[in-house]
Amino acid sequence: xxxxxxxxxxxxxxxxxxxxxxxxxxxxxxxxxxxxxxxxxxxxxxxxxxxxxxxxxxxxxxxxxxxxxxxxxxxxxxxxxxxxxxxxxxxxxxxxxxxxxxxxxxxxxxxxxxxxxxxxxxxxxxxxxxxxxxxxxxxxxxxxxxxxxxxxxxx
Amino acid sequence: xxxxxxxxxxxxxxxxxxxxxxxxxxxxxxxxxxxxxxxxxxxxxxxxxxxxxxxxxxxxxxxxxxxxxxxxxxxxxxxxxxxxxxxxxxxxxxxxxxxxxxxxxxxxxxxxxxxxxxxxxxxxxxxxxxxxxxxxxxxxxxxxxxxxxxxxxxxxxxxxxxxxxxxxxxxxxxxxxxxxxxxxxxxxxxxxxxxxxxxxxxxxxxxxxxxxxxxxxxxxxxxxxxxxxxxxxxxxx
Numbered sequence: 001x002x003x004x005x006x007x008x009x010x011x012x013x014x015x016x017x018x019x020x021x022x023x024x025x026x027x028x029x030x031x032x033x034x035x036x037x038x039x040x041x042x043x044x045x046x047x048x049x050x051x052x053x054x055x056x057x058x059x060x061x062x063x064x065x066x067x068x069x070x071x072x073x074x075x076x077x078x079x080x081x082x083x084x085x086x087x088x089x090x091x092x093x094x095x096x097x098x099x100x101x102x103x104x105x106x107x108x109x110x111x112x113x114x115x116x117x118x119x120x121x122x123x124x125x126x127x128x129x130x131x132x133x134x135x136x137x138x139x140x141x142x143x144x145x146x147x148x149x150x151x152x153x154x155x
Numbered sequence: 156x157x158x159x160x161x162x163x164x165x166x167x168x169x170x171x172x173x174x175x176x177x178x179x180x181x182x183x184x185x186x187x188x189x190x191x192x193x194x195x196x197x198x199x200x201x202x203x204x205x206x207x208x209x210x211x212x213x214x215x216x217x218x219x220x221x222x223x224x225x226x227x228x229x230x231x232x233x234x235x236x237x238x239x240x241x242x243x244x245x246x247x248x249x250x251x252x253x254x255x256x257x258x259x260x261x262x263x264x265x266x267x268x269x270x271x272x273x274x275x276x277x278x279x280x281x282x283x284x285x286x287x288x289x290x291x292x293x294x295x296x297x298x299x300x301x302x303x304x305x306x307x308x309x310x311x312x313x314x315x316x317x318x319x320x321x322x323x324x325x326x327x328x329x330x331x332x333x334x335x336x337x338x339x340x341x342x343x344x345x346x347x348x349x350x351x352x353x354x355x356x357x358x359x360x361x362x363x364x365x366x367x368x369x370x371x372x373x374x375x376x377x378x379x380x381x382x383x384x385x386x387x388x389x390x391x392x
Contacts, residue, residue: 032340067338074335077347080367083375085382087389096312098274102389104382105319110365119363121352123322125386131325132383135376138327138346142369147344150331154342 028059029066081109081116088122104128270301271308277301317355320363324351346372 028038038059042052083106090101108119123131141147270280277298284294328347334340350363367375 030338070338071341073337077364077366080348080365080371080375083378085378087382087385093313093316095268095315096272096274096309099313101313102386103318104386106382108363108365120319121322121350121363122319125383127322127324128379128383128386131322132376132379134325135327135348135372135379138329138348139369139372139376141329142344147329147331151342151344154331154333 024055025059025062025066026070029063030070032063032067035060076113078110078112078117081111083108267301267308268312271305271312274309320352320354320360322350323353325349326351344369348372348375 024042028041033041035056038056039052042055047055085104085106088103088105090099090103092099102125104123104125106121106123108121110117110119266283269275270283275283280298280301281294284297289297326349330345330347332341332343332345345366345368347364347366352360352363354360
């Protein structure tokens with residue numbers, strides 16, 4: 001039976017087998033190698049054709065998921081999640097009465113390694129318009145020829 | 156003694172008031188306003204007023220505009236008196252007893268800060284100073300100086316207080332990811348946005364940085380534009 005089959009093989013052998021499979025799949029997925037390259041690579045191991053076919057299928061079925069998991073391991077900065085905003089007008093404070101001071105209060109939600117942080121920030125109307133202008137310029141860059149050319153040529 | 160003060164006062168009246176600096180530092184502002192007050196030391200007046208030592212330490216009730224000169228402002232005035240040596244080192248004032256000088260400076264500071272806080276107009280201040288038994292000339296001089304520095308004072312007072320981290324600027328970086336040690340051929344554009352922020356207390360604070368995709372940045376800009384639009388609508392109301 002299956003159980004006996006496994007019990008007859010040493011723990012070490014199984015360990016090595018698993019490690020080998022993991023290495024094969026992660027390296028192949030990481031490099032995103034083509035079918036042909038994959039087949040050529042495992043050919044040298046001298047396995048049966050049937051086994052080689054199964055391995056190839058295993059690779060093709062799982063590489064997308066493996067790649068997304070590997071992507072999580074990459075160094076990352078906190079990433080944007082969402083932004084809430086609110087309009088405030090300061091009417092008075094302890095040191096000055098009769099004010100009209102507009103402000104935009106924001107809550108910036110960021111993701112960092114599975115934790116979500118929220119930071120409360122504030123800005124004045126002039127700076128808000130400046131922020132919008134700067135970030136719109138940033139968005140515009142992707143549409144410029146320079147960026148388009150690079151994206152096209154690096155596929 | 157009074158004669159000396161009056162003589163000194165005559166000199167000072169002709170002295171130029173000094174240039175108003177846009178980022179009016181509190182001590183300079185107060186010193187300029189202090190000088191006319193100093194010259195009107197009503198030490199022999201029977202009615203206790205703010206320039207009497209006992210009044211501003213709170214031992215004697217101040218008649219007239221008692222509510223205005225509260226001890227709350229005394230704390231603030233104390234803060235603005237900053238360093239005594241600043242006052243004591245001024246060559247124009249060296250003939251006056253240092254203790255008297257300190258008291259008057261604190262009293263004048265209280266008066267000025269309270270007027271600034273309440274956004275008092277010139278007539279209110281004049282009336283108030285009349286109650287303090289200052290003569291017309293001194294009041295006029297005080298009010299002129301006050302009027303000159305009123306805006307700077309309001310800006311200064313308005314900037315005191317707590318607020319959340321204030322965004323002052325933004326910088327961004329567009330990058331195209333090719334590979335990392337975990338994953339090759341990633342081929343993805345991404346933005347790195349840094350918000351420069353300032354703390355109301357200490358002035359500086361580490362910047363808030365985050366990465367985002369193009370879609371996320373579009374979302375962010377969209378939300379900021381909504382905020383700007385509602386600001387515009389609010390100003391038209």
